[in-house]
Amino acid sequence: MRSHYCGDLRASHDGETVRLCGWVHRRRDHGGVIFLDVRDRTGLVQVVFDPDTEDAFALADKVRGEYVLQLEGRVRLRDEAVRNPRMATGDIEVLGKSVTILNEAQTPPFELDEYSAAGEEVRLKYRYLDLRRPEALKRFQFRSRLTHAVRAHLEGQGFMDVETPILTRATPEGARDYLVPSRTHAGSFFALPQSPQLFKQLLMVAGFDRYYQIAKCFRDEDLRADRQPEFTQIDLEASFVEEDDIMAITEAMVKSVFKDMLEVDLPEFPRMTYEEAMRRYGSDKPDLRVPLELIDVADLMDGVEFKVFAGPAKDPKGRVVAMNVPGGGDLSRKEIDEYTKFVGIYGAKGLAYIKVNDLAAGAEGLQSPILKFLTEEAIQGILARTGAANGDLIFFGADKARIVNEAIGALRVKVGHERGLAKGDWAPLWVVDFPMFEEEDGRYYALHHPFTMPKCDPEELKSNPEGALSRAYDMVLNGTELGGGSIRIHRPEMQRVVFEALGIGDQEAEEKFGFLLDGLKYGAPPHGGLAFGLDRMVMLMTGGDSIRDVIAFPKTQTAACLMTDAPSPVDNQQLREVGIQVRKDDK
């Protein structure tokens, strides 16, 4: 139906007769002539109709924005004066000879050029129009090329693409499962997989050796953050490997993809222990572009009278930190108030600070509402440790360690970027040596998942679960967890000990994970792997604001699709067939 794509036409096509298909992007009438900017996947080209070509002109006169046309015409160079260097096809235009209107279009509910003015709701309802914006299309072209590059890299490393089931067994991995009632086994349910974790481990038991999959995963969580009920992982697993193998394979993959897609040479990824990351950055996914650090000062504070500091300083679960912001002395009262509000989101009860105006002037040179509560020794210690200079500002956090880490960790990133302190475009790293378990309300929870191999043997794990480290590793980029993985447990004894620590008894383990425990009995190889969040990776690499920007048909924060109006009520007959009914009080 066409000889060329619109956006491909150049001065070299001068004189050629071309047949194009596309949408009317813009239409102008000027000096008795009609100008149409015609758009297809490749871009725009200007097509001109003058009244000499009677029929074509008459038809061109009828068309409106977003009409779908087939056009024939001759490419000609534009006059020097009207060439458009901002348009790839700006050196030429097409003199239209004939037009066919392939389809008409109603006026779109929002202007494609002024999308930002339209609310997200209307853009999601008419997603197919929203996706017509060239920048949207580009993100999906990028995504397609990225997955291609990932596949090519992994297949080059001997990884096999294997599909694992979507209709699977409910295996609680932390998040809530989506359930699917079974018709043939009434009263029973499938679950959509939170990840292909157990299947890929069993593929290792099967001897597949190197597996990968670009896999859909499902979690029925509250979508407070930038999450989607279904998301996509680059999932891989290999046998007869240790941490270094998986980290080398995946680091090489990410480097190769950054080089291919963005022409960026990433540096070798530094490795940092979880302990160090939490201590210096208050986060297990630190944004290393920001040079600010959290500095422990509890030992300086435990003697002060100020309870806000002294309390957490004496609490074994407390933490007191200082964070120096170079040049932060010019922060206004209002700005500091806003940062105080910001840390409040994370539960911090306030945000103490000291402005360092003039170190030579002693206490006179410092400006702070809390100065009077601190000992001279504490003040000197803080200045020494933070290395604060004239014109700097020191923020303080004092509370339960979790709150301090979250609040000051987040503040660090916010202040760092807002104050222009961040350096470089890309700061990747590996975080390693995670604890096996987190304790909450007297119970242990797996920090990664229950199939992660500990660094110690089963006896040590039993005697000191709290101190046990895992063989897990996270790849972090610019403060975002790009992927996480671990060496897995491959012996049934070890798996049972971990289940026990998590409060999963033998019977429950057998019921829920019997097939995994069976698999481990019949000759499971040592194995490990990693899973990347593909949506997040594409978002970071394309500079999107949300993963919704890189998902063709995303759901809203309440997990609904505004375009198709899903989920929707279903008639009773359908429910009866699968043996369920809606609860009365929800009807």
Place this chain on the structure above:
Amino acid sequence: MRSHYCGDLRASHDGETVRLCGWVHRRRDHGGVIFLDVRDRTGLVQVVFDPDTEDAFALADKVRGEYVLQLEGRVRLRDEAVRNPRMATGDIEVLGKSVTILNEAQTPPFELDEYSAAGEEVRLKYRYLDLRRPEALKRFQFRSRLTHAVRAHLEGQGFMDVETPILTRATPEGARDYLVPSRTHAGSFFALPQSPQLFKQLLMVAGFDRYYQIAKCFRDEDLRADRQPEFTQIDLEASFVEEDDIMAITEAMVKSVFKDMLEVDLPEFPRMTYEEAMRRYGSDKPDLRVPLELIDVADLMDGVEFKVFAGPAKDPKGRVVAMNVPGGGDLSRKEIDEYTKFVGIYGAKGLAYIKVNDLAAGAEGLQSPILKFLTEEAIQGILARTGAANGDLIFFGADKARIVNEAIGALRVKVGHERGLAKGDWAPLWVVDFPMFEEEDGRYYALHHPFTMPKCDPEELKSNPEGALSRAYDMVLNGTELGGGSIRIHRPEMQRVVFEALGIGDQEAEEKFGFLLDGLKYGAPPHGGLAFGLDRMVMLMTGGDSIRDVIAFPKTQTAACLMTDAPSPVDNQQLREVGIQVRKDDK
């Protein structure tokens, strides 16, 4: 953990020290020496332990089948006399120096070598062991390489890989939907997609121009045939195209894939109308390897007294056919009885035949229980039309056309293959010019789906829906539908007319497909596409018996996973969260 894969070792490695990892495939003790065949993804290698290497020998002595080992040893040439030409590594062996037992293994519930003796049930329960069979692994390696080849081909043609949602709206496409209760919208349900049909059409409306996806699809059907509740399609769609474009693109893809994967040069695919396929082969997916054909003889039979023939011959919905089987004269009574039973499956009430012993002898030379019922004219007509020769056998079918087509169509394939009449390995073709609708119980059903473009305009369709042909095309290979597609409706008026013909009124259309109708209003381009059944394609190409052979973790005929025991009961709390309960009578 290893220096080489087992199956890669060759005479050229002679003298090298290697470190291997793998499973004990077989173990023999012979002359005081232990022989282990060690297996990994690449194959087997023989490792020998003699008592001189004390520690290694002692450990090797402990190992049993399917233990997981890491071994070090030296490659050496085998003596000429004991080289094994059937083994890729048969020229060498590894003299074991050290062994580490990475994991023990219980005795598997079935012998991996004698898998055929084990029932499918036990093999599915221990699927990870079943997949250890080298022929199983090979199928999945093939599948991975095939999808790679498909992706490379399509991306080379400008197709973008775009993911469409799995949690979507229930949109009845013929089969039953799998439902997913929504927690955030209690009483509402998502459905798993039967195909990405509407999403890919809307991607065309969005101007994506060329889309593809290797997509999971879901149908909650009764799994009588070789079907799975979830299966995989190679799904594609393009804009500004006609039938010939899509057929050329996909035919080239299949040819290129056959060449890459099997070194097979497929011929140009012939095109056959639906009408011709049904008439000559009784099937819209004829196996063209079989040269037998159905020959209409109703006009010869409408005068005979035999009601079995005369009835259908006079019925406008009846059909009477003859099918000549060259050399079929040697079929025994027992064989013919079995074929009679076979056509009974399709509803045929009998299977008449004539054996042609000696044409020169007239009626004397024919042998048949029905001869006496036929007129001389009919007999002569049948012989002339079928071109039967001495030694042939002519089968007859007479009934409603649907039954004749199904019964004699299936018999044709069965007899053709059993009698060695099939020619060639691969017989592809296109079937085109399908009717738009099938009529059943006074209602019309879409033969493809309701979004298929008719060959006629809306007015013609309204006045003669039964006679309308569609712009659909199926790719058929060896009697299997490999893929099907069509040019789609891109104008809302036409879509409404088709919905009307299907008995879907404006209100219902708006409710169920409002988003598609909206999309068509805002400038939808002409577009079309095709979807291949990937599982079936891999099965055909690898010579599998069932699509279960090419799905890593398949479901049984009752849609259950014997390995994970899915589906399974779920506790009430989980059901309450998603606002449903199991119906009392199903509990």
